[in-house]
Each structure stands twice: as C-alpha cells, then as structure tokens.
Amino acid sequence: MGKGFRENQPGSQFEPRYNTTLAGVVNTFEWLLIAVVLAFVFRAFVVEAFRIPTGSMAETLRGDHYHLRCPRCGYEYDLGTDEVSELPHARCPSCAYWASPEVMPAVTNGDRIFVSKAAYQFKEPxxxxxxxxxxxxxxxxxxxxxxxxxPGETVELIDGDVYIDGLIRRKPPKVQDELWMPLYINDYQPGGRADRLAAALEDKGPYTNQVWQQPFENVDGSIWNTSVENSAVFSLVSPQSRINTLHYVDRTGHDFEARYAYNSNPIAIRPEVSDLRVVFNVTSASDDGMIGAGLKKNNVLYRGWVDFAGQMIIDRFTGEQREVLVQRDIPGVSVWNGSEFSFEIVDHMVVLRIGENVLKYDAGRQRGDMGVHRRDYKPGVEIYGASNIDISHIEIWRDMYYGSNVLRPRPNEPFTLDEDEYFMAGDNSPISHDSRMWRGPGIGNEGRTYREGIVPRGYLVGKAFFLYWGDAYKPFEGALPIVPNLGKMKPIYGGVDENE
Known part of the structure; x- marks a missing residue:
C-alpha cells in the first residue's frame, strides 16, 4: 500500500473530496490561462501578425488601397490611399489612361503579414x-x-540601382520578380466605344488623354502585321534572310519614366528607367528563321537572338560597331516552339531566355561597366524576326527605381554605415519615408541619440516572411470581406544575390 493513499475495501467507492463541477471549471481556466501565456510568449518572441498601414512597400506589400479596372483597356491595378485627395487621379500602367472617377470603390484594407521576431536572434539580417x-x-x-x-558598408544610389562599396548589388531572382513593374501589356488594348469615350472625356490639364495608338511600329520597311483587327498577336511572313524590326515608340503615355501606378501623383518629374524586360510567346510554322529583341541602355543597343536552327546569341552595338558578347547552342525550334521568349537588362546583367534555355552576360559590377547615364540617352525596345512567326502576350516591364533626389546618399556623396547600423528603403521609392529622407537623430534610452538615416541593431523587430491576408472577398453584397483570397497569399522574399 503506497504512502498517502487510502485502500478501498471491496464494494466501496471513492469519495470525492471536492465539487467535480467546480474542478472542471478550474481545470478549463488553467488550460485557457496556459494557452494565453503561450500565445503571449509566441507573439512576443517568435511570430507576430502586422497590418500594412501605408503604400511605401507597394506593390510588394500594399497599405489601404483602391482596386481599380481601367475603363479604357480593362487592366486591373491598385491605387494607394496615401496621397489620395477627394478626387484621386488614377493612371493605368498599361494604356496610360488618366481616370478621375467621381465615385471610387470601397477602400480595401492593407495587407496582413507574419513577422518572425526570432529570425535575427540567430543570424544577421x-x-x-x-x-x-x-x-x-x-x-x-x-x-x-x-x-x-x-554595418560597415558604403551605400550609393546610381541610376536607380544600389551600389555597396563601389559595386552594384543584384537582387535575388525572387525579389526581382516582385519588383518588375508594367510599362505596356499588349493583351489589354483600348478600342471602339471605350476609346471614343476616353477621348470625349479628355482633360486639357495635366491629365490629357489621347486616342490610343499601338506603340509598336514597323521600321526600315519591315512587314510585321500589327493591324487593329489582329493587334493582340503580331504576325510575320517574310523571307528567312530578311530581318524585320518592330520599334516601341516612346510617345506620351508609353514612355520609360519611373511612374508608379499605385501613387496618385500625375505631375511629378520622373527619371527614365533603362533596366527593362520584354516578354512574349513565339510560335513558328517554319524550321528556319530567327526571333530576337533589343534593349537600349546608355546609348548602347543590346540584342538577344534565337536562331531556329539552335543557337542563342547576345550582342551589342556601340554606334555602328557590333560585338558578340556570348553565345551557346540549344535544341532547335521544334523543341521550344510555343514557348516564352524574354530578354532583360537588370543590375548590369543581360539575360536571354527561350523556354527552359537561358543565356547570361555579366557586364561587370563597377559603376561605368554599362556606360554612364546621361539625360539625352533614351532607353529603347525593339523586336526582331525573320520567317513565318506569330508572337503574342507581348509585355514590357521596368525595374523599380531608387530615387537619388534625397538627403542621403547624395550623388557623389556616399553614405557609410558604422557598426550595428542598417540602411532601409521602401519598394515604392517616390513616397517611401525611409533612411534616405529621415530628418533628425534617432532617440535611444537614457538620452542616447542615433545618427540621422540609420536603424540601430537594437531597433530591428523581425523579418517579414508571409502575406496571409490581402484583398479578401465579400461572401455577398453588403457583407464584410471575410473570405480569404488564396491568390494573394505568398511568401515575402529577401536574401542575398547569387554573387555576394
């Protein structure tokens, strides 16, 4: 018989020493208390949910915003509420139509994210x-x-790019994918009544709209078919020996300026962006021919070619001088026919893709390795083809652009970080209030202060890693948006580039 226990006689029953109902209530309360404590500990030290209040990180993460559909071409995009007045002006990022709606849709709340508060306890950011x-x-x-x-790095912002200790820093692929911004999407084309209505509503002030025109034009006698009747697909029937060129016309509304459709700011002066990407699908009824694209940066034309016989080439023209930069053999057109073609220049890398085949040219990481930007050097986009070809889903994208009209770092005035100091910038560069623009020293404990423009190590809260709630649906008209939008859930990417 164990000590402290009373042996029961045969036929006897346990006699409860307390009220069983009260015991159940106490037990439940204990478990609830433990759950609350664990939740508090989890929130305080592991993961916490945050709601994005502003658009400084758009389009990666959005604050309160309007979800709009262009009345002229149908393209859907978001307009932040950060700068919105009583009558916000929204500019379609594809067809460039300025809309000043009298009645805006309901405001959609900012994205909600999870933040790992333990991430930087075990590793450096x-x-x-x-x-x-x-x-x-x-x-x-x-x-x-x-x-x-x-900490310890010297940062510069040159031509929209980030330079650290004199070398350009390349964004990791998944981060770069988040930061491409549309300049033109050929699938969304105005026409008919919508375009006539847009012209009738034309303002004579800063929001002037023109009747839409196809921005791609044939040059030098080229014979691409870009007619209105078939304008979503460009067709070519030509001899295999003749290269036909489509030139993207930099006219009003289809320029290369660092515009942000998310921002309601129609009259600001913006720099031009020369880190560009052109994408389309290509199909051919011929086994011979070629397809290609050209991008102009700092007065140098870079071209990416794919020969149907099975070769990829990246070359460049400086004036009239051609130089082949890199090339490789690939399978012939029968393998990749119908695939996506893309050609891009970003962070001093030139990249050509057709289907699963990739060709890269590293232009170098020094400041002048891709030339020096001048105001009179205009970006450009061209598409080339020979033989019988159809191209569809034609798109032009630009890289995000870190503005340098800031307090730090100024042009030719790099900013150097000391120990335990970090430099932060928002993806929505024009409206982001960040390390570039802060005025006044940081405030620490016991009268301590920090330098202007830096975030001290002790002020890091955590790493954002997942968007779990954005653009929720309403189950019925008049209801609250409580149905999760699975399409908006996504990881939040960071990390280093492949060369660091």
Whole structure:
C-alpha cells in the first residue's frame, strides 16, 4: 500500500473530496490561462501578425488601397490611399489612361503579414530582407522597409540601382520578380466605344488623354502585321534572310519614366528607367528563321537572338560597331516552339531566355561597366524576326527605381554605415519615408541619440516572411470581406544575390 493513499475495501467507492463541477471549471481556466501565456510568449518572441498601414512597400506589400479596372483597356491595378485627395487621379500602367472617377470603390484594407521576431536572434539580417523595425525618431512606431545596406558598408544610389562599396548589388531572382513593374501589356488594348469615350472625356490639364495608338511600329520597311483587327498577336511572313524590326515608340503615355501606378501623383518629374524586360510567346510554322529583341541602355543597343536552327546569341552595338558578347547552342525550334521568349537588362546583367534555355552576360559590377547615364540617352525596345512567326502576350516591364533626389546618399556623396547600423528603403521609392529622407537623430534610452538615416541593431523587430491576408472577398453584397483570397497569399522574399 503506497504512502498517502487510502485502500478501498471491496464494494466501496471513492469519495470525492471536492465539487467535480467546480474542478472542471478550474481545470478549463488553467488550460485557457496556459494557452494565453503561450500565445503571449509566441507573439512576443517568435511570430507576430502586422497590418500594412501605408503604400511605401507597394506593390510588394500594399497599405489601404483602391482596386481599380481601367475603363479604357480593362487592366486591373491598385491605387494607394496615401496621397489620395477627394478626387484621386488614377493612371493605368498599361494604356496610360488618366481616370478621375467621381465615385471610387470601397477602400480595401492593407495587407496582413507574419513577422518572425526570432529570425535575427540567430543570424544577421540579409540584404534585400523585408524588415519590421522601430522608427528611430519615434521608437513607439513600427516601420516596414527593405534592407539595402549593412554595418560597415558604403551605400550609393546610381541610376536607380544600389551600389555597396563601389559595386552594384543584384537582387535575388525572387525579389526581382516582385519588383518588375508594367510599362505596356499588349493583351489589354483600348478600342471602339471605350476609346471614343476616353477621348470625349479628355482633360486639357495635366491629365490629357489621347486616342490610343499601338506603340509598336514597323521600321526600315519591315512587314510585321500589327493591324487593329489582329493587334493582340503580331504576325510575320517574310523571307528567312530578311530581318524585320518592330520599334516601341516612346510617345506620351508609353514612355520609360519611373511612374508608379499605385501613387496618385500625375505631375511629378520622373527619371527614365533603362533596366527593362520584354516578354512574349513565339510560335513558328517554319524550321528556319530567327526571333530576337533589343534593349537600349546608355546609348548602347543590346540584342538577344534565337536562331531556329539552335543557337542563342547576345550582342551589342556601340554606334555602328557590333560585338558578340556570348553565345551557346540549344535544341532547335521544334523543341521550344510555343514557348516564352524574354530578354532583360537588370543590375548590369543581360539575360536571354527561350523556354527552359537561358543565356547570361555579366557586364561587370563597377559603376561605368554599362556606360554612364546621361539625360539625352533614351532607353529603347525593339523586336526582331525573320520567317513565318506569330508572337503574342507581348509585355514590357521596368525595374523599380531608387530615387537619388534625397538627403542621403547624395550623388557623389556616399553614405557609410558604422557598426550595428542598417540602411532601409521602401519598394515604392517616390513616397517611401525611409533612411534616405529621415530628418533628425534617432532617440535611444537614457538620452542616447542615433545618427540621422540609420536603424540601430537594437531597433530591428523581425523579418517579414508571409502575406496571409490581402484583398479578401465579400461572401455577398453588403457583407464584410471575410473570405480569404488564396491568390494573394505568398511568401515575402529577401536574401542575398547569387554573387555576394
């Protein structure tokens, strides 16, 4: 018989020493208390949910915004509420139509994300991470930006790109995919009544609209078919020996300026962006011929070619001088017919893709390796073809652009970080209030202050890693948006580039 236990006699029953109902209530309360404590610990030290309040990280992460559909071409896009007045002006990023709707749709709440508060307890932050931190000037406020420079580094912003210690820093592929912005999507074309209505509503002020015109034009006697009746697909029937060129016309509304459709800011002066990407699908009824594209940066034309016989080539023209930069053999057209073709210049890398085949040219990481930007050097886009070809789903995208009209770093005035100092910048560069623009020292404990423009190590809250709620659906008209939009759920990418 164990000590402290009373042996029951045969036929006897246990006699309860307390009220069983009360015991159940106490037991439930204990479990609830434990759950609350664990939730508090989890929230305080592991993962916390945040709601994005502003559009400084758009389009990666959006604050409160309107979801719009262009009345002229049908393209869907978001307009932030950060700068919106009583009558916001929205510009379609594809057809360039300025709309000033009298009645806006209901505001959609900002994205909701998960933040790992333990991430930086075990490792140092990586460049390009999306970081939640305490705003140094008002530490009671949390900010969210992208980390672009780390302790001991010297940061410069040149032609929209990030340079660290004199070398351009390339964004990881998944981060870069988030930061491409549309300049023109050929599948969304105005026409008919919608375009006539847009012209009738034309403003004579800064929001002037013109009757839409196809921005791709044949040059030098080329014979691509871009007619209105078949304008979503460009067709070519030509001799295999003749190269036909489509030139993207930089006219009003289809320029290369660093516009952000998310922002309601129609009259600001913007730089032109020369880190570009052209994409389309290609099909051919011939086994011979070629398809290609050209991008102009700093007065140099870079071209990517795919020969149907099975070869990829990247070359460049400086004036009239041609130089083959890199080439490789690939399977012939029968293998990749119907695939996506893309050609891009980004962060001093030139990349050509057809289907699963990739060819890259590293132009170097020094400041002048791709030439020096001048105002009179205009970007450009061209498409080339020979033989019987159809191209569809034609798109032009631009890289995001870190503006340099800021307090730091100024042109030719790099900014150097000390120990335990970080430099943050928002993806929506024109309206992001970040390390580039902060005025006044940071506030620390016991009268301590921090340099202007830096985030101290101790003010890092955590790494944003997942968007779990955005653009929820309403189950019926008049209801609250409570149905999750699975299509908007996504990881939030960061990390370092492949060469660091």
């Amino acid at each position: 990586d460049r390009w991470d999306v970081v939640v931190f305490k705003y140094p000037i008002r530490p009671e406020e949390n900010y969210i930006k992208r980390l672009i420079a780390k």
